[in-house]
Amino acid sequence: MAVFDVTAVSKTYPGSPPVRALDDVGLTVEEGELVCLLGPSGCGKSTLLEILAGLQEPDTGTVAFGGEPLTGPGSRRIGVVFQDPSLYPWRTVLDNVALGLEIQGVPKERRRAAAAENLSLVGLEGFERKYPHHLSGGMRQRAGIARALATSPQVLLMDEPFGAVDHLTRIQLQADLLRIREHERTTIVFVTHDVGEAVYLADRIVLLSPRPGRVHRVIPNTHPHPRKRGDIAALEQESAIYTELETLER
Ligand SMILES: Nc1ncnc2c1ncn2[C@@H]1O[C@H](COP(=O)(O)OP(=O)(O)O)[C@@H](O)[C@H]1O
Ligand SMILES: [Mg+2]
Known part of the structure; x- marks a missing residue:
């Protein structure tokens, strides 16, 4: 179908x-x-x-x-990625990526693990604790993709x-x-x-x-x-x- x-x-x-x-x-x-x-x-x-x-x-x-x-x-x-990833500046990269799961009520440890896994999938391993302003435009976009993927759409x-x-x-x-x-x-x-x-x-x-x-x-x-x-x-x-x-x- x-x-x-x-x-x-x-x-x-x-x-x-x-x-x-x-x-x-x-x-x-x-x-x-x-x-x-x-x-x-x-x-x-x-x-x-x-x-x-x-x-x-x-x-x-x-x-x-x-x-x-x-x-x-x-x-x-359905996951959506726009041209501007609109990450929250006050959240770490990891917490930005975990956002969708947080909204779904997934417990903290589980959503952090899923976020970390997806960050590594998009090549952002090691940037979990950084803030969006630490990232280049391309890296922010990767984080946006990881955020969309984290909920397994x-x-x-x-x-x-x-x-x-x-x-x-x-x-x-x-x-x-x-x-x-x-x-x-x-x-x-x-x-x-x-x-x-x-x-x-x-x-x-x-x-x-x-x-x-x-x-x-x-x-x-x-x-x-x-x-x-x-x-x-x-x-x-x-x-x-x-x-x-x-x-x-x-
Ligand atoms: N909210 C809106 N109100 C009025 N016109 C709009 C709105 N959104 C888009 N448009 C118009 O509709 C047409 C198609 O827009 P859009 O779907 O954004 O095209 P594309 O993404 O291919 O550039 C454009 O002429 C745009 O100006
Ligand atoms: Mg357009």
Whole structure:
């Protein structure tokens, strides 16, 4: 059964004039898949991700999560990572990562153990007792990922999570995400406007048209793992997607 089943979802933000963000979007996400939502800025990617997270409701259409209608935010089975990890400055890295478990009422020792385990998974072993201001941007983003993973979600929703870090760190984080995913087998929906990022990460790329966002095409990405930067087949796919984006923007 699909993890997400999105049918005919539309969304318009009120205002004058109103902004039609999504128009008749349909897609499915299967268990264990890494799906990239790729499209130009403003095409409704964040809106769609927020709808998947239950943070927003579509005007029309339906979203099923594991075959059940999605009802509001707060499903423990869904973890979300935004561009800004918003760690609490007064909490240690460990206590930030343990936050979701604390909210769930998991006892202190158990949540600290889980947080430490996930910090080590994202490469932040040894930083448990530091505070967010001690960390670089890339490390803060890793902590945000560890926080989302700590509650063992079935699916991770990520909205341009590496958008604010420098290029080389970004490349490292992308490789780490594939490694983490290999380890955890988490289903991931990853929003990006970076073609190279989508081609490197995705099992399937959902190419969205400019606003209102519609699914222009779903592109399977079968390049074998481990993936290599600058691989000719990947570059050719990138090039084809750039060409397609140009025709869309005209
Ligand atoms: N809360 C909101 N109120 C009004 N307009 C919004 C709101 N959120 C997003 N929009 C508009 O909806 C469109 C899609 O936004 P968004 O989903 O953030 O796109 P993306 O993430 O692809 O850049 C944009 O034109 C944006 O300005
Ligand atoms: Mg966005």
